[in-house]
Amino acid sequence: MTLPPGGQPYNPAPDVQQSSGEHTSPGKRRGRSPLIIGLIVAAVVLVGGGIAAAVSLTGKTTPSDDQRIESTVRDFYGTLSDKGPSVAVTKACAADRAQYDALPDAQKSASDEGKISIRIVSVDHIAVTGDRATANLVGAMTMPGAEDKTTTATEHLRKEDGTWKVCSADGR
Template sequence: MTLPPGGQPYNPATDIQQSAGKRGGGGRKPLFVGLAVAAVVVVGGGVAAAVSLSGKDSPSDSQRIDAGIRDFYGTLSAKGPGAAVTKACAADRAEYDALSTAQKNASEQGRMDIRIVSIDQIVVTGDRATAKMVGALSVSGADDKSTTATEHLRKEEGTWKVCSTDGR
């Protein structure tokens, strides 16, 4: 909170009560003025946030989809399926949760590295999307293999998440 010229922090409750006391009980006007100022600040902040989110500085769906795919596969490569699934859609998480402990442990043993070369041909339909991903797959003890896949994504709580169950 910014300080007024006297250096004392502004406290709406105290300042309104003091102002009302100085006026001899006519405290409604300062209260209404304070509420009006608060409403302008709240509404103005909401409008500024909306402009910021819809302005040129906010990423497009295509950029968010690209980032979601890269985040998922980066996590898969670095930390394994158990960590990557936290970045997947709810349906994928439920499917992973239904696996037995032995199946989850086995999936963690088969680590792979996926280097994404490109993500394009993004098509958004409501809260679902597809994108073509081209990359290189590296598995320990084997030669790198070029791979092309159609990624399926779902927008959940404002975030694009890889959703392989949508591709079946």
């Protein structure tokens, strides 16, 4: 044991136990709860701050309704061009799916055989009202044996189960 200046032997204070590092007072023991709670709060703050910093550094944020609507329109018409109406309709609202399901099988087959190519040039003037939206589309449509025809149209959309879907039935 080291002697402090003055030559007196070192004796720890009576409320300190050297073996466990815990501080005790006579007849009463302090709990670790405040320390544990403090560490948990600090961890939550650090994790939350890290997530916020990651979002600001990567620039990734939740897409806006306008971005989701544009993506929905482009996806729907891309699927229509690549895979036909029978697949594209699965990406449409419930009302459009019901109308398609009500078509005679011969008409469904004929629509899938006719190859139409649609290329969306722009999606703009998006207007959202609750769970409904409209967007102006400019697109080029090509049918077999015909030249491209640029068309402008208003597309209607409906939000179902939190997802925007093309909904032509709302435009009728």
